[in-house]
Amino acid sequence: MSIWKWWLVVAAVALAFTAGGAYYLTKSSGSPETLARDEGEPTASDEIRVEVTHPLKGAMPRTSKGPGSVQSFESAELVAGASGYLKTQTVDIGDRVTTGQVLAKVDVPDLDKQVKRHRAAVEAAQAHVTQMDAHVVSAQADVSAAKAEVVRAQAAITSTHAKAVFRGKQFRRMQDLYNAGRNPVIDERLVDEHQDDRDAAVAAEDEAHATLAKANAMVAAADAKVLQAQADVVAAAADVKVAKAEVEKAQVMVQFATITSPYTGVITYRAMDPGGYVRAATDGGSRPLLTVERTDKMRVVFQMPDRDVPYCNVGNRAVVEIDALPGPPLEAKVSRTASSEDTGSRTMHVEIDLEKNPTGKIAQGMYGHVTIFLDQSADLLSVPSSCLTGKGEQGKGSVFVVRDGKACLTPVIVGSDNGVRIAIPKGLEADDQIVLHPTGDLVDGAAVVASPEAPEEPKSH
Template sequence: MVGRGRPGARGGSSTMIRAGIVTSGSSALVALLVMGAGCSGPDAPVNAAESGEAAGEVTTVPVIRPERATLRRTTTQPATVHPDHQAEIHARVSGYLALLEADIGDRVEAGQVLGVVDVPELTKGRQRREAMIARLEADERRAAAEIDLAGADVEATEAMRDQELAEIATARAALDAQRAEFNRVQGLVSEGAVTGQLLDEARERLESAEATLASAEAAAASASANVDVSLARLAASQASLETAKAETEVARKELEELDAMIAFATLRAPFPGVVTRRHVDPGDLVREGQGAGPEGPLFVVAKLDTVRVRVALPEDDAPGTDVGDPAVVIFRSLPGRSFEGRVDRIARGLDTSTRTMLVEVDLPNPGLSLLPGMYGEATITLEQAEGLVLPAGAVRYDEEGRSFVYVVDETDAIRVVNVGTGLDDGSRIEITSGLDGSERVVAPTIDRLQEGQRVRVEEAG
């Protein structure tokens, strides 16, 4: 907006009025006065005595009235369409492409097969793992049978030990009986009641009972040792079973890992979308990791039912942009159509190379008419206000930057009214204070007027 001088400042018009009384022969003086008037500038003071009113002239001024409207400050910037999501499908296994199930432009669902890579070595490896698991499961069963056998052996040896312990008790009782008998017969022999032969016989029976007890004790010790051996065998069998189970579990995990690799041989769409690129044909050799090089990914799937319109905002517009700001996008390739949305994401930082901030606007795209890569223009409303507005040129500014307008009162006299201003869209400006909307405001076509100056009113078209 152009700054304007304060009312009452002396201007070139007063000099021209004084120049009107110079005689016609003084043309040189008149020219000097006119030149002086031109040099006075638009901010020179004008008083009532020197105005057109004092000379009997009344200035005609066009007037307008403030109107209520909504002002918007917008920015229009280049915009580019991008998919809502995009995935590059790369190979995780090596082999020849056996089946091609999708081509560019095809709509696919999540999990839909795009192609199948033939991986016979992985298939054979899976069969080998299955055979290994079967063998390890057989080892588990054998170990379990050995545990049962060892358990039965423990029971048998414990029974044998218990029997030998019972034999010890019997032999000890018999020994006690024979010792008592020997003592009795020995007493009778010493009394001469019986012959010595009976004493010899009693001694033999005593010695036999002692030998029987010793034998029973030895047998019991052997039986106890056998129990310890059986228990050790049982523990070893149990350990063998745990080892077999662990080896089987390892083999099963290896099979699961192999199954995962085999699953990678089937290329699937990660989400619903459209196949936008294909860089593989049936019979092509597909290598693990293919897609990282210049040949590109095997497939590209893009989610296009919603697209992201990316806009780079200049640094001056970046601070005033917020999530939710209205946006309208147009494309030269779609004449006559506009797409309304809102700012959905803000980068919250400037690109240091371009001094721009990236914002994104999501647009529904049910008919897939918006294609990735399309170029257009996005108009984003950065700020808006509703209230009294005037043409921007109707508001003047004094040397200190204070804003004012010329108002024509009911007596057709000029009043200088200080006003507060708000949003300026470049052609209109918001009036926040000083006017109520009923005033007749001088239009922008008149530059300088005097407080109290009488004017002729002409309603502006």
């Protein structure tokens, strides 16, 4: 081998060693990115950049939404209280009426006659009262006369008693004279005469006592007549009251034949025209003659779902949007609640008063949408609706929370959703970083680089 070929071989070997050493040094002292890639670890180019936000407290009011039905604030079906022919009717469907306005009259001639007949009965009863008062006066006069007889009888007793005493003394004197000595100084017939006079005087006294007893009995009888007469007066006065009550009843029945409006509103129903026969409810009638609805104030009926019932209170703010009436929503408040749920629908009857309806365009039966703002909890957390990655049954869902540079899929309990924010009653803390717009390639445990949510640009007006 020539010398120049030897040197050529040596140069080739040296070049090979040099290239191998350089390759080795390059592999052993490569960049961290190259080493991380060779060991399977994520690099800066593998991390996903995400926008994050924090849950907010009290940022989302709890609302209850659903359809609502408009009703007149008051509605009355007007019926006649007396049967007869419809004499006049001054209104028709759609007419505006005011409180107390006469709407119709029913012809009731029989009732008019009843009123006159009962008034005559009142006059007769009052005359009977006067007659009974006269009986009382007469009975009291009888009492006075009987008492006078008592006085006269008492005087007669005094007189006859004195006479009987006197006649008794005369008889004893005559008897003593006749019995004195063997030869009486007076005739025995004279003694007998004085004895007869004494007996007659005693009998007269006994008669006077009997007369007094009779007079006392007459006083008692007269007193009883007074009481009877006074009772007759009370009975007669009661008859007057009964007769007057019958008059008032007949007058009320006549008034029932006049139909008036109970409040300001509009006629929404008419049953018949003048000349038709009106049958009162007491005679088996069931159809109303007219229907009037109050329209200066309306009410909206809303059936609240079971889940919102515990948070609803009278006075809660409400917004009503009526489909048939364009324009801004109507602001109102919850006026009353049933405080009880329907067992079939599991809803609670809620009413919202619309205080003003000046144009009358809000009508009975209109359909609308109701939003009731319920109690707003200051501790309830909420996040933007775009944070939610999945929503399952029974209010369960999940969001990505950034912890230690990784996206952690975290289960949460989901509450109400207003389309912008969603309530999270359980599963998050206020300082958690929540991925705002998770993409499809974001998985549990993925390395992420978090950046705060960009502030909203002010809207131009």
